[in-house]
Amino acid sequence: MQKLIELKKDESVLVSSIPEKYLKPDYVYIPIKKEDKLLVNPHEKVKIGSDVSTTSISPISGIVKSLKKMSSFDDALYYLEIENDFEEQRIKEGTKKRKFLPEEALKVLSSELKNKKNLVLNAIDDELYVVTENFYLFLYYDVFLELLDDLDNMFHLEHIIVCVKSNSSENISNLMSDLGMYPHIELKMLPNLYLLGKTEFLLSYLGLNEENTVVVKASTFYDAYNTLKRDRCPSDKLITISGNAIKNPMVIQCKIGVLLKDILNELIEFKEKDVLFIAGGLMQGKIIDIANFVVTSYLDSILIMKKEEAKVSLNCLKCGACHDVCPKGLYPNLFSDPHYFEQKKNICLKCGLCSYICPVYINFNKYWRKDNNE
Ligand code: SF4
Ligand code: SF4
DSSP states (O other), X not given: OOOOOOOOOOTTOOOOSSOEEEOOOSEEEEEEOXXXXXXXXXXXXXXXXXXXXXXXXXXXXXXXXXXXXXXXXXXXXXXXXXXXXXXXXXXXXXXXXXXOSOHHHHHHHSHHHHTOSEEEEEOOOOSTTOOHHHHHHHHHHHHHHHHHHHHHHHHOOSEEEEEEETTOHHHHHHHHHHHXXXXXXXXXXXOSOTTTTSHHHHHHHHTOOGGGEEEEEHHHHHHHHHHHHSOOXXXXXXXEEEOTTBSOOEEEEEETTOBHHHHHHHHOOBSOSSEEEEESOTTTOEEEOOTTBBOOTTOOEEEXXXXXXXXXXXOXXXXXXXXXXXXXXXXXXXXXXXXXXXXXXXTOOOOOHXXXXXXXXXXXXXXXXXXXXX
């Protein structure tokens, strides 16, 4: 097992233990990708769960408006605007073919689990200040345990393991009080080391083999629970909004497709005016412009950080710290050599540890962004 490190964080940034809700937006925006086909027309009425394209559903009931240019963490060409009618009408999904399940949720359902011996529920957030996965488990642990038990009865698994960080005291006490009813489900409390949330490192820590094991994030398990137990396509999600530039870091349950700035206006109190917005975490995320930014399925967090503390890159000191910390043994300080970068870019995990450790704040993100034409 590689040497992993604990990230240092500003202890004054504390996420509230009570999540807020933002489930009645005026509008939502559904990402439409290049390969998608639209299945609705302007002015058409849709219900929650209606198919609006070949890969997406409407998370609200309302009226289809138009296609707009927006931005998000996804790679979408356009966004379909739907105006909420607040009728909360839902289509009966029992009659519908389940073709729009998130891919990961399908994994749990499909024959893949039939050939596996182990199921790991991963509730670990690797990023600093992000507690989204932790909160999925905190809010839904009782139904998650029921679903794990059902899956065990169906597939006769050797190991069912729920993984949490050892500092997640609420989750641990909730799980401990209920696990007596599910003797086959194991709880593993993991140290607070960066990258243990990534499947490769988690399996190595647990001593399990990737070929025999399905690892499911708690957020994905929430989608699976909605699909299997409630017969619903997921229309809402959790995100952490945190950082040292706001007064009230919190987890928010929101509709998929809401505008980030609407959530911020309604729920977040700023301490600072000059801030940076980072989507997807300090280590692996990217700075965004929030003007038309949409909260889509894959977004787990927004960090709002003081701008004056943004680090400025100086020249490399050749200290070797970036190589020492790299879990893949790469030499990130050589990424400026296009030949070396080309050879190693697919080995790199884009975990950001090299930038985190560098004493002169060299930001290696720029090489991946350039490679993706971002
Ligand atoms: S981002 Fe890539 S090069 Fe940097 S530490 Fe992680 S794996 Fe190594
Ligand atoms: S950690 Fe920073 S200063 Fe040290 S070798 Fe790597 S890039 Fe250079």
